[in-house]
Amino acid sequence: MNIRLTAEDVFDLSSKIELAVCGNTKGEVFFRKHSFNAKLPVSPGPEFESLLYFLDETFAEASKRLIPLLGKTRYVLISYERWFELFVMEEDLYLMAAFSTDTNIQVMQELSTKMHELLLKAL
Numbered sequence: 855m856n857i858r859l860t861a862e863d864v865f866d867l868s869s870k871i872e873l874a875v876c877g878n879t880k881g882e883v884f885f886r887k888h889s890f891n892a893k894l895p896v897s898p899g900p901e902f903e904s905l906l907y908f909l910d911e912t913f914a915e916a917s918k919r920l921i922p923l924l925g926k927t928r929y930v931l932i933s934y935e936r937w938f939e940l941f942v943m944e945e946d947l948y949l950m951a952a953f954s955t956d957t958n959i960q961v962m963q964e965l966s967t968k969m970h971e972l973l974l975k976a977l
Contacts, residue, residue, distance in 0.1 A: 857947070859976035861887035864951055867968050870961060872937065873952035876976075879914045880946065883907055913941050914948045929966035931959070942966050944973035 857876065864874035872892035877883040917927035930941040938953045940962045949969045953962060 857884055857976045859884070859949075859972060861885045863972055864949060864969070865889050867951075867965055867972070868961065870953050870957050871951045871965075872954060873950075875910060875950040877907070877910055877914070877948055878946045879911060879918060879948075881907070881911055883910075910941070910948060910950055914943055914946070917943050918946070929963070929969075931962060938962060940966060940969070942969040942973065944970060945977060947973050947977060949973055 859876055861874040861876075864876075865871050869891060872889050873887070874889070875883065875886045913930055917930070920927070927941075927943050930939075932939040932941070933955070935955075937955055938957060938959075940951045940953065942949050949972065951962075951965065951969065
């Protein structure tokens with residue numbers, strides 16, 4: 855799959871984004887990149903990296919299967935101790951952006967719309 859989207863496109867949406875990930879439900883990860891202004895980059899070892907990819911794939915697959923019951927996923931916001939993750943999906947493609955925990959949740963809600971627009975352009 856050839857997508858027309860880069861991590862820089864995601865970082866251009868907000869200076870608050872510390873990590874950008876793009877992949878699909880087939881397990882392909884097109885990019886996973888930390889921003890230059892990331893406060894605490896999480897650089898997992900190989901055992902955790904595959905777990906993080908599996909987590910993104912799980913959200914993507916669950917969202918896809920729940921469409922008949924709940925409709926399309928607008929966004930999923932996960933609050934971890936170290937950061938927030940904002941997950942959005944269009945068709946089989948997903949974007950995940952990570953933010954520091956001091957980021958206003960309203961900012962992430964507004965960015966979910968912009969991330970959906972990026973995905974639509976990338977398809």
